[in-house]
Amino acid sequence: MNMEMIENYFKGKTKNLSFIELKEDSFIEVNDYTIEDYIPLPIITDVLVEEINKGKIYEEIKISHIIEGIIYTLGVDSNFKYRDKYIEILFAYNCEIKDYIFNKGMIFLTESNYELAIVYFRALINIDSENINGMFNYGICLEEKAKNLIRIGREEEGEVFLKEATKYFETILDISENYSLAYYKLGYHYKYFGQFLKAKIIWERFLLLDDDKERKQEIREEIASIEDDSNYEEGLNLFYSGKYDRALEKFINLKIKHENWWNLEYMIGLCFKEAGNLEESIEHFNNGIELNGDVVDLYNELGICLFSIGKFKEAIEAFTIGIDKDENDYKIICNRGVVYYQLGLYDVATLDIERAYKLAPQDEIVKRFKMNLDEIKRINNV
Numbered sequence: 001m002n003m004e005m006i007e008n009y010f011k012g013k014t015k016n017l018s019f020i021e022l023k024e025d026s027f028i029e030v031n032d033y034t035i036e037d038y039i040p041l042p043i044i045t046d047v048l049v050e051e052i053n054k055g056k057i058y059e060e061i062k063i064s065h066i067i068e069g070i071i072y073t074l075g076v077d078s079n080f081k082y083r084d085k086y087i088e089i090l091f092a093y094n095c096e097i098k099d100y101i102f103n104k105g106m107i108f109l110t111e112s113n114y115e116l117a118i119v120y121f122r123a124l125i126n127i128d129s130e131n132i133n134g135m136f137n138y139g140i141c142l143e144e145k146a147k148n149l150i151r152i153g154r155e156e157e158g159e160v161f162l163k164e165a166t167k168y169f170e171t172i173l174d175i176s177e178n179y180s181l182a183y184y185k186l187g188y189h190y191k192y193f194g195q196f197l198k199a200k201i202i203w204e205r206f207l208l209l210d211d212d213k214e215r216k217q218e219i220r221e222e223i224a225s226i227e228d229d230s231n232y233e234e235g236l237n238l239f240y241s242g243k244y245d246r247a248l249e250k251f252i253n254l255k256i257k258h259e260n261w262w263n264l265e266y267m268i269g270l271c272f273k274e275a276g277n278l279e280e281s282i283e284h285f286n287n288g289i290e291l292n293g294d295v296v297d298l299y300n301e302l303g304i305c306l307f308s309i310g311k312f313k314e315a316i317e318a319f320t321i322g323i324d325k326d327e328n329d330y331k332i333i334c335n336r337g338v339v340y341y342q343l344g345l346y347d348v349a350t351l352d353i354e355r356a357y358k359l360a361p362q363d364e365i366v367k368r369f370k371m372n373l374d375e376i377k378r379i380n381n382v
Contacts, residue, residue: 011077015045017072019043020043021041022039028041028066030089041066047068073086074086074123074126076119097127102124102134104120105120109137109140132179136172136182136185146158146161149161162189169185170182184206184219194229232264234250236267248275262295262298265291266284278309285298303319306318307339312339330360334352334369341372346373349373
């Protein structure tokens with residue numbers, strides 16, 4: 001879907017092209033290269049109209065207009081039928097054609113004409129898939145397109161273009177790992193998408209490679225601004241890797257600075273839960289609820305801990321409050337049903353489990369308890 005959106009964007013630009021067909025058995029010489037009559041010759045429509053208005057189009061076709069049309073075609077349609085022939089024509093016209101396309105793209109870029117710049121840089125990449133300078137500036141154009149879309153409220157579309165730019169900056173590093181400006185840009189992209197640890201690591205690499213003092217100072221300030229977010233993310237990685245003690249240390253250190261982060265209370269609670277310290281977990285889940293009483297996961301984990309220490313009534317109350325916050329969270333509905341099930345309250349347990357099953361029929365835990373309750377009902381002829 002994402003690639004389709006980008007392809008459609010470029011296909012929409014094909015409306016700016018017209019094609020001229022040579023008369024049968026005629027040809028055009030481009031230096032030592034012969035363009036035969038079966039090859040359609042692209043020309044930018046505005047240029048064609050201008051030439052017609054001047055009355056010159058019937059006298060001769062300017063090769064320079066065809067060259068610009070070919071470049072534009074390769075930029076908007078990377079799989080054009082005559083792609084290979086067009087590339088041959090370009091190199092026959094000018095053996096330094098890649099430099100020409102790059103410089104023309106840079107002119108458009110410095111003029112903030114991103115709609116044309118993006119076509120030229122894409123054409124360059126179509127001709128030379130490992131042209132890292134072309135890739136970098138193509139990425140900048142994609143980024144600008146993304147910013148404009150986000151600015152006018154089309155955030156989802158904008159992020160598609162931003163992710164495409166990210167892909168090209170990452171590809172640059174696959175080709176040349178010392179291309180410092182790719183690290184510079186990637187850090188901002190990772191930061192935007194909430195990948196703070198990744199942004200920090202990539203920016204630290206940038207600081208080792210770049211020589212520009214102002215850019216380096218800018219990035220030092222950026223790293224400082226995301227330090228706590230990156231430490232939190234590192235804590236999450238440690239937690240999900242099963243390194244609960246180290247994760248807990250990260251979270252507790254962060255809590256000293258951020259007492260109002262409910263998610264810290266949540267993660268600290270989970271760490272204590274994994275360590276079997278349920279009383280501490282309950283305290284931190286309650287702290288999290290005081291900071292943000294709308295987070296269903298806090299009530300869910302609180303209810304699990306309360307149930308585990310035998311406080312069944314309190315567990316049901318916690319689950320019920322959470323369910324009231326989100327009636328479609330099947331996990332917390334199922335968990336309340338499990339408590340009823342364990343207490344032998346099969347009728348009310350069935351209501352919750354059936355409700356959870358309708359929301360998530362694929363969940364194995366929900367299916368198991370549903371089967372158990374169905375069996376109980378069968379045995380009791382209910």
